[in-house]
Amino acid sequence: MGMPDGVELAGPRHDRFPEILTPEALAFLAELHRAFDARRRELLARRADREAALAAGELLDFLPETRHVRDGEWRVAPPAPGLVDRRVEITGPTDAKMTINALNSGAKVWLADHEDANTPLWENVIGGQLNLRDAIDRTLSCTAPDGRRYALHDGDLATIVFRPRGWHLTEKHILVDGERTSGSLVDFGLYLFHCAARLLDRGSGPYFYLPKLESHLEARLWNDVFLFAQERLGIPRGTIRATVLIETYPAAFEMEEILYELREHSAGLNAGRWDFMFSVIKKFRTRGRDFLLPDRNAVTMTAPFMRAYTELLVRTCHRRGAHAIGGMAAFIPSRRDPQVNETALAKVRDDKTREAGDGFDGSWVAHPDLVPVCREVFDAVLGDRPHQLDRTRDEVRVTAAQLLDVKSTPGRRTEAGLRNDISVGVQYLASWLRGTGAVAIFNLMEDAATAEISRSQVWQWLHNGVTLDDSGEKVDPDLVERLADEELAKLPGDPADYAEARSLFMAVAVADDFVDFLTLPAYERMP
Ligand SMILES: CC(=O)SCCNC(=O)CCNC(=O)[C@H](O)C(C)(C)COP(=O)(O)OP(=O)(O)OC[C@H]1O[C@@H](n2cnc3c(N)ncnc32)[C@H](O)[C@@H]1OP(=O)(O)O
Numbered sequence: 001m002g003m004p005d006g007v008e009l010a011g012p013r014h015d016r017f018p019e020i021l022t023p024e025a026l027a028f029l030a031e032l033h034r035a036f037d038a039r040r041r042e043l044l045a046r047r048a049d050r051e052a053a054l055a056a057g058e059l060l061d062f063l064p065e066t067r068h069v070r071d072g073e074w075r076v077a078p079p080a081p082g083l084v085d086r087r088v089e090i091t092g093p094t095d096a097k098m099t100i101n102a103l104n105s106g107a108k109v110w111l112a113d114h115e116d117a118n119t120p121l122w123e124n125v126i127g128g129q130l131n132l133r134d135a136i137d138r139t140l141s142c143t144a145p146d147g148r149r150y151a152l153h154d155g156d157l158a159t160i161v162f163r164p165r166g167w168h169l170t171e172k173h174i175l176v177d178g179e180r181t182s183g184s185l186v187d188f189g190l191y192l193f194h195c196a197a198r199l200l201d202r203g204s205g206p207y208f209y210l211p212k213l214e215s216h217l218e219a220r221l222w223n224d225v226f227l228f229a230q231e232r233l234g235i236p237r238g239t240i241r242a243t244v245l246i247e248t249y250p251a252a253f254e255m256e257e258i259l260y261e262l263r264e265h266s267a268g269l270n271a272g273r274w275d276f277m278f279s280v281i282k283k284f285r286t287r288g289r290d291f292l293l294p295d296r297n298a299v300t301m302t303a304p305f306m307r308a309y310t311e312l313l314v315r316t317c318h319r320r321g322a323h324a325i326g327g328m329a330a331f332i333p334s335r336r337d338p339q340v341n342e343t344a345l346a347k348v349r350d351d352k353t354r355e356a357g358d359g360f361d362g363s364w365v366a367h368p369d370l371v372p373v374c375r376e377v378f379d380a381v382l383g384d385r386p387h388q389l390d391r392t393r394d395e396v397r398v399t400a401a402q403l404l405d406v407k408s409t410p411g412r413r414t415e416a417g418l419r420n421d422i423s424v425g426v427q428y429l430a431s432w433l434r435g436t437g438a439v440a441i442f443n444l445m446e447d448a449a450t451a452e453i454s455r456s457q458v459w460q461w462l463h464n465g466v467t468l469d470d471s472g473e474k475v476d477p478d479l480v481e482r483l484a485d486e487e488l489a490k491l492p493g494d495p496a497d498y499a500e501a502r503s504l505f506m507a508v509a510v511a512d513d514f515v516d517f518l519t520l521p522a523y524e525r526m527p
Pocket residue numbers: 090091092093097098099101102113116117274275328332333334335365366367368438439440444445446447449450
């Protein structure tokens with residue numbers, strides 16, 4: 001079989017890429033594109049309409065038209081093999097070394113990330129698929145630049161749960177009928193095509209984390225994609241499993257409906273706190289004081305709106321027999337600095353202790369050295385039980401007003417906070433443009449979600465006439481430029497090295513037109 005009709009490849013064909021970009025796999029992607037891309041675009045347009053309504057004064061609320069779903073009696077499918085005990089999940093990009101380190105880390109699950117932690121550079125997109133396939137075959141190995149050899153352990157490895165890109169992103173290197181394809185469908189389709197049978201042979205399955213959904217209709221689209229793909233590839237219905245990230249403000253009002261749409265394929269929900277915070281800023285960015293957050297690093301999971309969101313998530317999941325998975329504490333341990341390490345371990349322990357106490361069934365860590373802390377905390381609560389689905393949290397009642405109560409968030413808006421947003425935002429973008437989508441900056445994990453908070457916070461303060469609580473200065477474009485000069489001068493290397501990242505940051509943090517996702521213009525600057 002040659003290149004399927006209507007398919008064009010616009011990216012370089014590196015050594016082993018043809019193993020992934022086979023005519024059969026590309027034909028499958030073309031089918032997915034023709035069947036579902038128009039609906040994807042319609043749903044993106046619906047997001048924009050909803051955002052316009054919020055800008056015009058509407059508020060988010062639970063949907064009247066889906067009350068029957070919330071009031072009905074139904075449960076999601078029982079957990080699939082490898083997804084019963086999820087007390088520790090490590091996340092990270094899919095380069096060979098990280099893949100091996102994550103699978104060997106002792107975590108129960110590895111979230112193999114093509115979203116927040118990944119720059120969708122063509123080499124990462126296809127290289128990641130090769131690494132995943134080789135890892136499942138247990139043939140993956142690599143040598144680091146310093147000569148260290150990496151190979152997979154012989155024993156148990158983490159269950160792989162793959163996170164494709166969100167619905168908003170396209171793949172410009174694979175065209176169907178002259179159109180860019182969807183990043184979500186390309187990532188999902190290639191992984192399913194190459195890995196589903198291999199995973200099933202090993203007693204696991206094709207499992208996914210679904211990012212950045214904004215409504216149950218977007219979950220319905222995923223469910224329809226799953227049904228179609230299972231049929232086409234001859235995989236039994238219900239084999240695919242998906243954990244949905246509740247990480248946008250609108251989705252927090254549709255948790256039940258999202259589980260319901262995916263109930264045959266559901267593996268639960270995750271509290272994606274960083275994108276959630278970004279979405280809170282984004283959706284109400286023009287609505288003044290009621291939705292103005294303090295310094296990014298001052299917003300914690302104990303803020304009233306954050307607590308309402310996580311409490312509702314656990315209650316919703318457990319009522320429906322679905323796992324509730326906690327989020328990411330951003331503190332990164334250090335093997336070089338004992339003080340940084342101690343602080344990170346203590347902060348992560350506190351975070352996981354709160355989650356385990358609240359009823360979560362497991363949680364995320366960003367680094368292998370955090371696996372033992374998370375495991376210890378969940379072991380203490382779960383004991384021999386694989387999860388705590390029996391804690392139904394019937395006492396929890398969360399109202400729309402509680403989810404919307406952003407103004408009670410304690411904290412100040414300071415010059416240090418603004419400087420941090422600018423410095424982190426520019427440094428992160430510089431890394432992203434070099435092809436690395438997750439990086440430690442000032443001892444915190446930064447990825448696309450945390451960088452979105454930084455840039456949207458600057459935009460929000462700037463466009464709502466904020467005066468900083470400490471310096472008394474008004475946030476305006478001149479102040480942002482001056483602080484950028486000062487902050488970039490503190491970084492090692494030549495400030496010119498940051499010129500492109502800085503111009504991109506200003507385009508997404510200062511310009512009047514609010515760009516939906518910083519990765520959209522950033523992707524256009526990539527080869
Ligand atoms: C908001 C969200 O979506 S959160 C989920 C998305 N974000 C992520 O997944 C971030 C995941 N974490 C990371 O990428 C990394 O931990 C970083 C970039 C934050 C820090 O990485 P580094 O600077 O390399 O950390 P450090 O030098 O301490 O790493 C020590 C070792 O642990 C490994 N390691 C660190 N993090 C990970 C990880 N997440 N998965 C696998 N291995 C890892 C490193 O490869 C290194 O291995 P080596 O000793 O064999 O060389």
